[in-house]
Amino acid sequence: MxxxxxxxxxxxxxxIVPTIGPVHPDALTVDIFEDTLRAAVTGDFLPYDKDRRWSSKKDETILTGDVVHRPDHTLIPTLTRRGRGTVKVFAYGHRDSVVxxxxxxxxxxxxxxxxxxARVVRPLGPETGSPRGxxxxxxxxxxxxxxxxxxxxRPVSDWPTAVQATFAPFATAMAADGLAFLHTQMQAGRCGPVLAAAVEDRILGAIGPMEVRPDAIGCPQLVPQYFAVLSEARGRGLGRVLWRAAMHWGQSHGAAYQLLQTEVGGPSDRLCQAEGLTSLGFSHTTRA
Known part of the structure; x- marks a missing residue:
């Protein structure tokens, strides 16, 4: 199909492209959607899939035989076998009945x-009033x-050994933000550098991994990072300094752009808005 x-x-x-996530508007072409259908047949990663950093095989796949493609709306279902399994249907269409x-x-x-x-993912435009998701x-x-x-x-590896040792308890404390997973990848040497903020010889915040990879049309992008600051250390400006250091790293290493997903109204969302990022729209997920 x-x-x-x-x-x-x-x-x-x-x-938003199923199994790929957000893409740059310039890369939003019919080719990228058709690539996802072909990848569903082989089960392999697409060359520009950011998730290939973490695994040798794609976990989420499009259910190609169940795609609904009509003039006024398109429904693209995906299946993830992780855990007890999840079906998500990406609902593209202007009518509310598409949900x-x-x-x-x-x-x-x-x-x-x-x-x-069972979930429904509804992409919404940047003009959406009172957005959620x-x-x-x-x-x-x-x-x-x-x-x-x-x-x-500075990069974790550039801090003195005693300071580096504080990354493990920091990562454990911020496991809900993905830092424990990131620490595992760091220990295995499977990711790029991670920037860390330390005060009084203790790591209090981190952002990473820092990696630049080509997107679907060959444009270099800074791939998404995990980003967290200990709750006890918030309000000191460490998050903003970490963020700006990451953006400096991306620009100085040749990235043309970065795409981020932030929880509407959350700390990262407010930071990105204050830093002048452009909103491209929203993704709202509901139970089916």
Whole structure:
């Protein structure tokens, strides 16, 4: 099955591609959607899939035989076998009724594939009033300089050994933000550098890994990072310094842009908005 771009493009209110996530608006083409269908047949990663950093095989796949593709809306279901299984249906369309149709499809497919969870993912445009879910934000490194902010930030490996040793308890404390997972990848040497902020010889915040990779059209992007500051250390400006240090790293290492997903109204969302990032839209996920 191939997508008709004249059907799909008008309903792409936000640049979200199933199994890939947010993409740069310039990379939002029919080719990237068709690539995901082909990858579903082989089970392999696409060359520009950011998730290939962590695994040798793709965990989420499109259920190609269950795609609904019509002139005014498109439903693309995916299946994840992680845990007890999740079916997600990406609902592209302007009518609110597309959510109900997507929910019905998600529930049906969850039963077929013995998946416990059924979800609907609704992309929404940047003009959406009172949005919920996650905001897709663009940092354009070609628009303005990102100077080194200075401050107590450097790669974890550049801190003295005694300070490096404090990363493990920090990562454990921030496991809910993915830092424990990141620490495991760091120990195995499977990721790029991680920037850490330390005060009085103790790591209090970190952002990483720092990696630049080509996107679907060959443009270099700074791939998403894990980002966390201990609750007891918030309010000191460490998060902003870490963020700016990461942006300086990305720009100085040749990245053209970065895409981020932030929880609407959360600390990272407010920081990115204050730093002048461009909102590209929203992704709202609901139970089917």
């Amino acid at each position: 191939l997508f008709r771009w004249d059907w799909l493009r008008p309903v792409l209110t936000a640049p 109900d149709e997507a929910a019905e499809l998600a529930a049906k497919l969850a039963a077929v594939y013995d998946a416990v969870n 996650t905001r897709i934000q663009l940092q354009d490194f070609t628009a303005r300089p990102c100077p080194d902010p200075g401050g107590p930030v």
